[in-house]
Amino acid sequence: MALLIVAPNRDISIWKKIIQENDPELEYYVWPDCERKSEVVAAVAWNHPIGCFQDYPNIELISSMGAGVDHIMKDTTIDPEIKITRIVDSVLTISMTNYVLMAVLNYHKQFFKYQKDKDSKVWHQQVNPEIDLSIGIMGMGVLGQDVALKLNDLGFKVFGYSNTKKIVSRVKSFAGQSEIQAFLNEINMLICMLPLTSSTRGILNLSFFRKMQKGSIIINVARGALLIEEDLLIAIEEGYISSAFLDVFQTEPLPKDHAFWKHPDIFITPHIASVTNPYAAVPQILNNYKRLLNKEPLQNLIDRNKEY
Amino acid sequence: MALLIVAPNRDISIWKKIIQENDPELEYYVWPDCERKSEVVAAVAWNHPIGCFQDYPNIELISSMGAGVDHIMKDTTIDPEIKITRIVDSVLTISMTNYVLMAVLNYHKQFFKYQKDKDSKVWHQQVNPEIDLSIGIMGMGVLGQDVALKLNDLGFKVFGYSNTKKIVSRVKSFAGQSEIQAFLNEINMLICMLPLTSSTRGILNLSFFRKMQKGSIIINVARGALLIEEDLLIAIEEGYISSAFLDVFQTEPLPKDHAFWKHPDIFITPHIASVTNPYAAVPQILNNYKRLLNKEPLQNLIDRNKEY
Numbered sequence: 001m002a003l004l005i006v007a008p009n010r011d012i013s014i015w016k017k018i019i020q021e022n023d024p025e026l027e028y029y030v031w032p033d034c035e036r037k038s039e040v041v042a043a044v045a046w047n048h049p050i051g052c053f054q055d056y057p058n059i060e061l062i063s064s065m066g067a068g069v070d071h072i073m074k075d076t077t078i079d080p081e082i083k084i085t086r087i088v089d090s091v092l093t094i095s096m097t098n099y100v101l102m103a104v105l106n107y108h109k110q111f112f113k114y115q116k117d118k119d120s121k122v123w124h125q126q127v128n129p130e131i132d133l134s135i136g137i138m139g140m141g142v143l144g145q146d147v148a149l150k151l152n153d154l155g156f157k158v159f160g161y162s163n164t165k166k167i168v169s170r171v172k173s174f175a176g177q178s179e180i181q182a183f184l185n186e187i188n189m190l191i192c193m194l195p196l197t198s199s200t201r202g203i204l205n206l207s208f209f210r211k212m213q214k215g216s217i218i219i220n221v222a223r224g225a226l227l228i229e230e231d232l233l234i235a236i237e238e239g240y241i242s243s244a245f246l247d248v249f250q251t252e253p254l255p256k257d258h259a260f261w262k263h264p265d266i267f268i269t270p271h272i273a274s275v276t277n278p279y280a281a282v283p284q285i286l287n288n289y290k291r292l293l294n295k296e297p298l299q300n301l302i303d304r305n306k307e308y
Numbered sequence: 309m310a311l312l313i314v315a316p317n318r319d320i321s322i323w324k325k326i327i328q329e330n331d332p333e334l335e336y337y338v339w340p341d342c343e344r345k346s347e348v349v350a351a352v353a354w355n356h357p358i359g360c361f362q363d364y365p366n367i368e369l370i371s372s373m374g375a376g377v378d379h380i381m382k383d384t385t386i387d388p389e390i391k392i393t394r395i396v397d398s399v400l401t402i403s404m405t406n407y408v409l410m411a412v413l414n415y416h417k418q419f420f421k422y423q424k425d426k427d428s429k430v431w432h433q434q435v436n437p438e439i440d441l442s443i444g445i446m447g448m449g450v451l452g453q454d455v456a457l458k459l460n461d462l463g464f465k466v467f468g469y470s471n472t473k474k475i476v477s478r479v480k481s482f483a484g485q486s487e488i489q490a491f492l493n494e495i496n497m498l499i500c501m502l503p504l505t506s507s508t509r510g511i512l513n514l515s516f517f518r519k520m521q522k523g524s525i526i527i528n529v530a531r532g533a534l535l536i537e538e539d540l541l542i543a544i545e546e547g548y549i550s551s552a553f554l555d556v557f558q559t560e561p562l563p564k565d566h567a568f569w570k571h572p573d574i575f576i577t578p579h580i581a582s583v584t585n586p587y588a589a590v591p592q593i594l595n596n597y598k599r600l601l602n603k604e605p606l607q608n609l610i611d612r613n614k615e616y
Contacts, residue, residue, distance in 0.1 A: 094462070094463045095438065097462070098413055098416060098438075098462055098463070099413075099417055101409060101413055101462070102410065102413035102414055102416075102417050102419060105406055105407075105409055105410035105413065106414070106419075108410075109406065109407055109577075109580070110580075111410060111414075111577070114576070114577045114578065114580075115575075117578070118575070118576055121564055121569045123560075123561035123562055123578045124578060125578045125579060125580055126580065129580035129583050130403065130406075150461070150462070153458070153461065154402070154405070154406055154409070154458070155402045155406070252431075253431035254431055256429055261426060261429045267426070268422070268426055269417075269419070269422045270422065270425070270431045270432060270433045271433060272417070272418075272422075272433055272434065272437035
């Protein structure tokens with residue numbers, strides 16, 4: 001019985017160190033170095049090469065190294081019987097929430113305006129120094145709900161949208177395609193925290209933006225493929241969107257010739273909103289591996305039909 | 309019996325409107341227009357001309373239009389028997405807290421680095437995407453305590469420093485001159501929320517900065533006169549301070565030739581962190597005015613010896 005780590009182009013030395021600390025006896029391989037492929041019963045994956053698990057006939061479990069599993073779900077060669085789990089980590093949640101709060105507060109306090117003013121030595125106190133935000137969160141999972149609660153604590157009006165309706169204190173919730181317009185009517189800032197699935201891919205497109213109030217702000221911290229980037233540029237030109245704050249992109253790193261680099265109304269960070277903490281992730285992965293061996297129920301298992 | 313409003317260079321039309329809505333019968337004057345000076349028993353003040361209250365022999369109460377009273381305290385011609393009150397407003401508190409959180413989170417998430425990276429089309433994910441902040445708050449009044457609690461909620465380590473020790477949940481508190489070094493040893497970010505008094509004026513000076521850990525960050529949202537601005541520039545050169553985020557200045561508006569405008573490590577906003585909401589302030593002022601007339605105890609009275 002062995003565990004396989006598949007994370008090409010990622011430095012996993014710290015992961016190996018923590019595995020060693022947690023379970024010095026554990027037998028594991030790091031892809032592509034694995035002599036006894038039939039011994040592998042579980043894998044830990046991040047952006048694995050599509051189809052690579054075909055070489056391991058006895059895999060029963062694939063653990064994502066992060067909160068998202070879209071990088072696993074997009075591999076249609078993975079047997080439907082294989083279980084897939086993800087990381088749920090309070091540090092990761094805090095990290096994501098703090099990123100979103102930073103973006104929200106920069107708009108709320110008009111910090112970008114004051115940065116421009118500084119460049120031109122302008123002292124201009126706005127009569128209304130704060131932008132009145134009505135904030136919608138799309139995707140009300142663990143991360144979305146934490147953002148909703150924290151924004152509420154800071155005094156903001158918060159609305160939630162999700163696939164199935166979520167009950168969150170002091171948050172008016174909408175669900176399903178039929179309620180999307182009602183949701184968008186309430187808000188002037190949209191925070192995208194959706195999982196990437198076959199039904200959410202490209203959901204932030206021009207026809208969607210045209211349903212929003214003119215001048216809305218969009219924050220995307222989920223996945224780049226949720227947003228049609230060309231459509232965002234058009235929506236800004238048309239005035240539906242006034243500004244965007246993006247941590248994720250269709251192609252990462254963002255190509256040098258991409259229009260976002262020089263766009264004055266688009267703020268970007270290089271996918272750093274929330275980074276998996278291996279000290280939290282490794283114990284979860286090892287725990288599920290032992291549960292698998294002991295035929296116990298797995299934790300943070302995803303629903304393969306829902307894709308999250 | 310009449311009330312006097314003294315707020316030169318400030319548009320008080322909204323204040324007059326709200327007074328009218330709250331008490332249409334109220335007799336009040338707007339300085340300098342006042343025929344019957346001896347009728348004035350209370351004043352509402354913001355940056356009044358020093359000595360102006362000498363013309364009103366029967367004043368018993370001066371209400372600040374905001375949370376701070378330093379603009380009143382600095383007028384030594386005001387009779388020591390005159391009572392002074394200030395505004396305590398939950399909207400003002402939320403507003404201040406949200407400003408501080410914005411500044412803290414921009415540092416924590418290294419947003420300024422990512423803004424520079426964007427300018428030069430650099431995609432660079434930090435190995436440690438978050439700066440590990442240990443935050444000290446100087447001045448643990450209503451506003452300081454709210455910031456401390458909210459920062460705690462966001463997962464930050466918070467330390468408090470004040471004149472007299474304050475007990476705040478999950479905040480290690482220091483007090484008095486003898487504990488200042490112990491306080492500064494704990495922190496790498498200082499948030500100044502002190503009242504401006506004769507003993508705090510210029511407290512943020514070079515000898516103070518040299519007691520801090522190298523590379524510390526300073527945020528001042530209280531009063532410009534707490535900070536010796538020339539000393540801040542030296543402390544940045546010497547490496548004690550790595551960056552400053554300032555909303556208040558010795559002279560406001562900040563003079564065009566001031567070194568802060570072009571300093572790459574100093575972020576400035578034009579005294580907008582928290583603006584008194586007249587809808588909250590006017591009822592408090594009118595309530596205290598009625599209490600004065602009825603010889604009832606005043607609310608939010610300041611201690612003239614402490615100067616806050």
